[in-house]
Amino acid sequence: MRILIAPNAFKNSLDAAAAAQAIQEGLKKSGLECVCECFPVGDGGDGTGKLLVERKGGRFIKTETTDSLGRKIAASYGLINEGRTVVVEMAEASGIKLLKQDDLNPLYAVTDGTGILIRNALDRSIDEIVVAMGGSATVDGGSGILRVLGVRFLEPGGREITDLPIGLKGLDSIDLSGLDQRILQCKVVVMCDVENRLLGEEGAAAVFGPQKGATKEVILHLEEALSRLRDIALKVTGVDMSEVKGGGTAGGAAAGLYAFLNASLVDGISYYLDSTGFKDKLEHADLVITGEGSIDMQTLQGKGPFGVALMAREKKIPVIGFAGKIPLNEIPELSEYFHALLPIGNGPADVNSAMADTYLNLLRTAFNTGALLKLSSGI
Template sequence: MHILIAPNAFKHSLSANQIAEAIQEGLKRSGATCTSECFPIADGGDGTGQLIVEKCGGIWHKYDVHDPLGRLIKAPLGIIDQGKTAVIEMADASGIRLVRSDEMLPLMASSFGTGELIRFALDRNVSRIIIGLGGSATVDGGIGILSALGIKFRDADGAELAALPINISRFHQIDLSGFDSRIFNCQITVLCDVDNLLLGEQGSAVVFGPQKGASPSDIKLLDLALTKLRDLAFQSTGIDMNEILHGGAAGGIAASLFTFLHARLVNGAEHFLELTDFEKRLKNADLLITGEGCLDEQTLQGKGPFAVAKLAKESNITVIGIAGSVPLNENPNLNRYFDIVMPIGNEPTDLQTAMNFTTSNLIRTASVIGKFLSLPKTI
């Protein structure tokens, strides 16, 4: 038996690489007579760019950019496809991991640093830019990125305002005269791991604002600000930013990239698997093991484990899904794609303790799987 190990990262715990290696170690310890291959996956979330560059044999270049609060940092820009394609991980320049918990200020946080990385990519004369949006610290509707690319935001008197969410209510005009036109000679592909729209109860401010430190009052201000941005963008481009599927990703950045940069917004998991030739590896597999931190109904909304499970079932390959958290009751929708869904926890515990023992729990769970696979068929 050949087992393909293709997990997503366990958010706030281990990377996809670390998860895959722990599962493989557990299979080895079980003594099962099988071969295995690690193929860690991503769906546009934090870590996607790293895996793309790694799997495509690319290289990294570091540049000075500004973090979400305007501090100078070093951030990587990946180059693949013999220099033709740049890979940008938004979390590297504008990520929530770059700010402390007491520094989470969504009304002041900017995506400007990600725009700087795009500009550096254009300086390298690439013809394509791939952007992973996961792990952002911002709910700025992409105005930071647009500002880095030369777009100015002016008040009623024509004065330029800083491209910060707190200022959007005072925006009166979007000035495109200084926009870096090189962007239109470059195909922008944005990997999204959610399909939320920009505004409303399922919009970027309401759903993702709290994760980035937004209080209830902040959320109201941010949703109103993004509504104002939508109205101004419609006047400038004729595009309604609130009608764009995936537009709410990364605090509304996806909507701006589509509207102003003519970016293509795609399902991050599907594009990742296509880019990295996943199906070629799947052809040799008898069993697929995948997983993520929480494997539930949301997994079926385009997450990485769903994407690989769907391809495996199309080829009649058995799928085992493992996770830190799984539904308490049987879920018919999950059962269509996952033959077995297993939690890795060994005993009742709090979340932080469970996360501290993710590696050992994965090894133990994978060892149990391996021992089951080794049982005589007569049992």
């Protein structure tokens, strides 16, 4: 049996490569006669950029930048396609993983650090910039990135707003005269791991703000700031930031790059699988195992396991999904893509304990899956 192991990261617990390793180890220990190939995947979320660069045989450039609170840090971006394409991972500079829980402050968290990585990359001879946007600590509509690239956000009277994103509530005009023209000579691709738009009940502030420390009151302030940014951006660019699917990614940064840099917003997992030759790997697979922290209806909105399962279904290859959390009752829409969904938990546990045991839980679940496959095949 030829098994293709293609999990996404288990958020805040295990990266995709380690998850694939755990599954492979469990299958081998089961005694199932099989040939396994690990193909960890990313959908634009935290870790996607690293996976993409490694899979494409690229290299990393380390440089100084800032985190979302303006503190100096070192971070890396990748070069692929003979150095003509830059891969920037937002979580490397503006990620929530870089902050302690008590530090979360989306009213003042900014994406400047990601902008610094992009500006640094522009000093090279590049044709394309790919931004993996998941995992940010920010809800600034990309204003920090744009500020670093020369865009000025102005109050009435022409004074520049410095307290992004909350200061955008008082935005009066946007000055594009200083925009680094090199960015407009590049193709900009944004890998989105969600379909949410910028504003509203399903928008960047309302849905993702709480994950970044926003209370109900803070969400209202962020929504007002993003709405004002949308209004002025529409006057300046003629582009409505709130209309684009996926614009809510990374606190609306996707919408900001779409409006001001003419960025293409793409389904992150589809882009990753197409770019890395996943379809070719399926030609040699009898079974696919994927997974991530939770598999539910939201998975069908462009998450990693869905992209894997969708491509496998086209090849009529069965798919098993491992997850820390799965629906209690069968959901027909999920059953169309996943032949089996297996929870990896080993008993009652709080979230932190469960996440700490993810590697062992994946190993055990894969072992038992291998044992069942061995039993059913008579091996």
